[in-house]
Amino acid sequence: MAEITMTEALNKAIDEAMAEDDGVFCLGEDVAAKQGGGVFKVTSGLTEKYGENRIRATPISETAIVGAAVGAALAGQRPICEIMLMNFVGVCMDQIVNHAAKLRFMSGGQTPCPMVLRTTTGVGVGFGGQHSDMLEAWFAHVAGIHVVTPSNAADARGLMRASIDANDPVIFIENILCYGLKSEDPGPGYRVPLGKAAIAKEGSDITLVTYGRTVLDALEVAGELDKEGISVEVIDLRTIAPYDEETVLASVRKTGRAITLHEAVRPFGTGAEIAANIQEKCWDSLKGPVRRIGGTFSAVPFATVLEQAWIPQKSDLAGQIKASVGKA
């Protein structure tokens, strides 16, 4: 089977959904052909197929973009809006938090809001403090939203289709450093259900819960530790909120140990919630405290040496795993 990149995977998923349902359309800054098909080319080629009404290039107006997606969703369409970089969601939080997330609930179920908000971010590309943050915890903290992030191209295709199908708002986070990752193309119609984690690698000594780009680090470290006789089970959440608690807890009951890992800063991150939940529900199975690893609690720096030092370190991950299992 042919390989595809994550960019191609996302493009195919959107293309396929647009072909099947006239109500699916895209809007965002620079998304149309005239502007080059999206700053990371995810919507490349779609204007030519579906026209400028369904691939709407917008002004730089994040509030208006998300608001339009909310309104169109209330009217029964399935908009996919793009906020070019995740830090810019700060500009349109009212539309996401007060409206998209709450209109199903506040209307007593009358007006669900089936929209996808695609956004991109990531540490390691030298974008500095205002273009690099992982802000998933902001949204995970609000009831009424799914928060999704793929770690590989196949999942990206399947998660995007499932997100477009979903009858609620989805924040879909694409990590810039993952766009070029290749997977075997799972083909048309492929879906990865929301709320289902993947066991990216089975293991028996410790459970490592992560998502997005740090899954790659987790797998690398786990592979190395295998050689030292430490068996790490890596869980790729895929959907960060609401997350697959069942898979996480079952794994921890099996291994007796857990670490959470994410690129977002450690304090008040999603790892804290997951760790606390594990300790509440798996106390009897735990052989030690649940540890958390995350980004440094500062803005993401620009200079390469600083930026690289900011990212959760693989050496720290390996060290904490070894300490957890008593082999430090």
Next chain:
Amino acid sequence: MADIDREKLLDIYTRTMKVNRTDEKFRALLMEGKVAVMYYCVRGQELVSAAAMAALEQDDYVVCTYRGQGEQTAKGIPIEKWWGECLGKDTGTCKGKGGTMHITDPDTGIMVTTGVVGSGLPIANGLAMASQNNGDGRVTLVSFGDGAANIGGFHEAMNMAQLYKLPIIFLCQNNRYGEHTAYADHTDSPDISSRASGYGMKGIKVDGNDVNQIYPAMEEAVAHARSGKGPVLVEAMCYRMMGHFFGSDFSYMPPEHLEEMQREDPLPKLRKVMLEHQFTEEELDKIVADIDAEIDGAVEHALAADLPSTDEIYKDVLEETA
């Protein structure tokens, strides 16, 4: 300006009085201590919302604000459901989960009532965009106050609507106050409607206290938007005769200005126009009496209705919990 026909006048009068009598009833219930909820009084603005709703078709979309009672009742939300929601009952439009500031009733086109000033405009664009995408011929009307004209979303929404020629009407009910701040203390331009030209948009400024001004303006705006020519910004001049919310201090509103504006009260003016069109005092009184009876029945029904089950807090969060 073309005369409004008798049938339409009667329609506008009925809607206006429905808004007014609902407002009077709400304030009476609050004064009597029979209910204790947030309520944003619409006294003085009844005609604007009634005329606007009378210019729309039943399936047109409306987005309004927490001071949206006028649009909601004039558009035709069944009043038992409306009162049920305002009193937080299971019989309400939203099962008591929305409340006075978050009334939704898609059956009558009331798609969003937002409690966040100015937030409705970008959402209304999306409703209009959906209509443009699927060619359903609907118009979307979004109502907001003069205070909302100063948030960023207003400008973003206006620019985007004109860019795409969306079938939408931005109805600014200029009631001279943004919460507790008088117009002159929050805006140093003479009006809001002139901003339309800054976006290349059609703008209309109109006396919202005179049915012969406001209704033809709304009719024109609706026709413009529906014909595909793009959005219209209508600024209807009116006056919020009471405080920001019921029970709030309104000592910041100069009494002499209030007295001056009371002379512009749209209700006696509308009644005068009705009489000029050979409606009789008896006919007009009968309409009000019928509305009062209907409202009294709806209030009794709402007061007696069940509270929502506490299980509702877990429902409608996501589809899985519907």
